[in-house]
Amino acid sequence: MTSFYSRTPQSELSLRGRTRRRFLVNSSRVILGAAGLAAGLGRVRVAGAASQVTIGVAETPCVAPAYVAVSQGFLRDEGINASIVDITTPGNLGLAIDAGNALASGHVDVAMNAVWAAVPPRTPSGLSLGDLHITAALQRGCMALVVPPDSTVHSVADLRNQTVAGAKFVFGAPMVEAGLDPDMDVAWVPAPSTANAVPTLQSGDVAAVQTIDAQGVLLERAGLARMIAFNDMPPQQSDVCCGSIMLASSIQHDPSRAMAITRALMRAAVWTEAHHAQAAQQMLDVLDTHQNEVSLADWQAAMGVLAFVPMAEAARPILVDQFDRYLKYGMPMEAPMDAATLVDRIYAPLTDEIAGTDGARSFVYAPATSV
Numbered sequence: 001m002t003s004f005y006s007r008t009p010q011s012e013l014s015l016r017g018r019t020r021r022r023f024l025v026n027s028s029r030v031i032l033g034a035a036g037l038a039a040g041l042g043r044v045r046v047a048g049a050a051s052q053v054t055i056g057v058a059e060t061p062c063v064a065p066a067y068v069a070v071s072q073g074f075l076r077d078e079g080i081n082a083s084i085v086d087i088t089t090p091g092n093l094g095l096a097i098d099a100g101n102a103l104a105s106g107h108v109d110v111a112m113n114a115v116w117a118a119v120p121p122r123t124p125s126g127l128s129l130g131d132l133h134i135t136a137a138l139q140r141g142c143m144a145l146v147v148p149p150d151s152t153v154h155s156v157a158d159l160r161n162q163t164v165a166g167a168k169f170v171f172g173a174p175m176v177e178a179g180l181d182p183d184m185d186v187a188w189v190p191a192p193s194t195a196n197a198v199p200t201l202q203s204g205d206v207a208a209v210q211t212i213d214a215q216g217v218l219l220e221r222a223g224l225a226r227m228i229a230f231n232d233m234p235p236q237q238s239d240v241c242c243g244s245i246m247l248a249s250s251i252q253h254d255p256s257r258a259m260a261i262t263r264a265l266m267r268a269a270v271w272t273e274a275h276h277a278q279a280a281q282q283m284l285d286v287l288d289t290h291q292n293e294v295s296l297a298d299w300q301a302a303m304g305v306l307a308f309v310p311m312a313e314a315a316r317p318i319l320v321d322q323f324d325r326y327l328k329y330g331m332p333m334e335a336p337m338d339a340a341t342l343v344d345r346i347y348a349p350l351t352d353e354i355a356g357t358d359g360a361r362s363f364v365y366a367p368a369t370s371v
Contacts, residue, residue: 051257053080056087056102056111060213061303062142062242063112064279065310069268071282078260087111100124103132103247110261112138112242115319116326118346120334129334133251133348134243135262137315138269140307141232142241143170144216145208146201146225153207156180156229163187165200166210172329174233182329198224214302221298230305239322240315251348259350266310266354273308276300312349319343 053075057066066084069075075082087102099111104124116122118132145166147153153162156171156178164171164186172182180186191210192200198219201209208228211219219225231239244265251258272279280299311318323331324339333342 051080051260052083053110053257053261054083054085054108055261056099056108057084058088058099058112058213059086060142060215061280061283061299062139062213062306064272064283064303064306065138065265065268065308066112067283067286068272068279069264071286072268072271074264074267074271075261078264080257080260080264099245100127100132103245109250110135110244110246110258110265112265113245115240115243115322115346116331118245119331119342121332129342130345131248132245132346133248134245134346135251135258135348135350136244136266137240137311137319138244138265138308139242140238140240140309141230141305142212142214143231144211144214144227145171145229146197146211146216146219146227147208148201149223149226151207151226153228158228159207160185162207163189163205164208164210165189165206166191166208167331169326169329169331170210170231171229173235173325174229177234201225214305217302217305218294218298221301232305232307235325236322238318240311240319243315248348251350255350262350263354266312266351269308269310270354276303279303310354312351312353314353315349316343316347319347 055066055069057063070082070084085102085108087098087108099108099113100117100122101124102108103111104127115134115137118134120127120129123129123132145156145164153159156175157180159175160180166188168182168186168188175182175186182188189206191212194212194215197209197211197215200206201224209225211225216225216227216230220227231241244262246258246261277300280303281296284294284296284299320339320343322339323342327333327337327339327342337345
């Protein structure tokens with residue numbers, strides 16, 4: 001089992017007001033063992049003959065429940081001995097999530113990722129629709145449209161006759177709400193990688209750039225960008241961003257194990273929503289991201305735009321409405337399909353709603369563990 005490592009000492013300086021410098025720079029690909037997290041966070045115990053589970057994580061506040069499921073003991077309480085593996089992609093500032101390939105290769109058992117990542121052609125080669133299952137909805141928010149700080153664009157409505165580097169299927173509906181035709185009034189080019197978001201924005205070739213993983217908040221605090229839209233604005237206010245994703249074959253092989261993992265992540269999501277500040281601190285305490293110029297206040301601000309709202313079957317109508325809009329505004333698909341059919345193929349909730357009993361509430365709202 002991998003030993004716990006030390007994180008680079010964090011600078012006391014916030015990103016605010018610093019317009020040029022190394023930002024979210026290359027991250028290490030690391031493996032964090034459950035014992036290592038226990039050493040850093042003080043609560044997790046390695047269960048003797050527990051089920052072994054590997055969780056894929058990224059260095060982003062969006063997946064905080066995956067860390068919290070270990071640090072607060074939710075997986076341990078399910079009889080699971082968990083390891084956490086960094087599945088971020090080198091060369092992209094450590095923030096591009098390679099969850100699909102990590103799952104397909106058996107490198108991890110479960111990952112938190114965007115719900116549309118379960119839909120081909122975004123799945124790895126060789127996986128078809130239905131080979132990846134979302135077992136619970138966990139998180140809302142994280143994607144933004146940003147403009148240069150001195151841009152004359154102050155709202156989505158100001159993007160008329162402009163070029164946007166982003167996904168029309170994500171921001172098409174808010175543009176309609178703002179009185180724009182996303183097909184006629186806006187020119188679209190592909191969203192840049194995380195590494196290229198700022199250079200693309202500063203190139204002058206586009207008016208706005210799509211960011212992921214709450215990066216828009218960090219860029220705004222750094223004085224490098226200004227957010228004009230977030231994927232929680234009407235009609236997206238209830239949309240699901242990330243969920244618990246597993247291979248369908250893995251679920252079929254051991255459904256009780258998959259259920260336990262899902263339940264732990266859902267409980268962790270509720271705890272995270274109630275303890276943003278503590279979750280942010282716990283993540284920064286175990287991340288070896290070389291993001292040593294990102295302060296705790298910056299990380300907490302990024303978490304502040306996210307909502308951790310775990311849902312089981314209750315998420316189905318939300319996802320159908322969400323994917324109906326995505327399909328309407330051009331989400332790439334390998335074969336034509338209506339939203340309800342699509343959701344039925346990828347969404348397979350395994351548990352009851354997590355906050356349905358007083359016992360569940362008392363469990364998930366347990367006091368934060370000191371770090």
